[in-house]
Amino acid sequence: MLKWPDVLKLAKEGNPAPDRKVTKTEAEWRAQLSPEEYRVTRQAGTERAFSSAMCSLFEPGIYACICCDTVLFDASEKFESGTGWPSFTQPVEANVVAYHFDGPAFLKRVECVCNTCDGHLGHVFPDGPPPSGLRYCMNAVSLKKAAAH
Numbered sequence: 001m002l003k004w005p006d007v008l009k010l011a012k013e014g015n016p017a018p019d020r021k022v023t024k025t026e027a028e029w030r031a032q033l034s035p036e037e038y039r040v041t042r043q044a045g046t047e048r049a050f051s052s053a054m055c056s057l058f059e060p061g062i063y064a065c066i067c068c069d070t071v072l073f074d075a076s077e078k079f080e081s082g083t084g085w086p087s088f089t090q091p092v093e094a095n096v097v098a099y100h101f102d103g104p105a106f107l108k109r110v111e112c113v114c115n116t117c118d119g120h121l122g123h124v125f126p127d128g129p130p131p132s133g134l135r136y137c138m139n140a141v142s143l144k145k146a147a148a149h
């Protein structure tokens with residue numbers, strides 16, 4: 001299980017290799033995604049809080065990257081954060097999310113991107129519930145929900 005010191009270490013020293021890598025041109029992403037999906041995932045935008053019904057859905061299932069279909073989160077790790085963005089305590093595997101400092105490292109503001117396609121997902125904060133203590137604050141448009149495997 002990843003905890004905050006692990007996240008900081010990954011952001012500082014480098015992320016684990018993903019199982020596969022998806023690379024497309026900006027034109028290809030633009031053709032595949034809606035304007036809002038493109039703005040958030042490829043230009044590191046942020047959707048309006050409380051803009052998605054996904055925040056208050058807790059049915060079993062998995063959440064995959066809207067860009068490349070890599071499974072990122074399981075509904076069992078989803079919790080009600082009250083922030084207006086879907087929130088998770090842990091990714092499904094340690095190598096599906098990559099971490100980068102957003103701004104100077106001393107601020108410890110950590111951006112999350114899809115480790116497979118580098119799509120922007122959101123940020124992770126050290127104020128989540130136990131046992132991980134992490135809060136993955138994700139943009140709903142960066143994710144697509146699917147039934148469990």
Ligand SMILES: [Zn+2]
Binds near residue numbers: 067068115116117
């Ligand atoms: Zn992706």
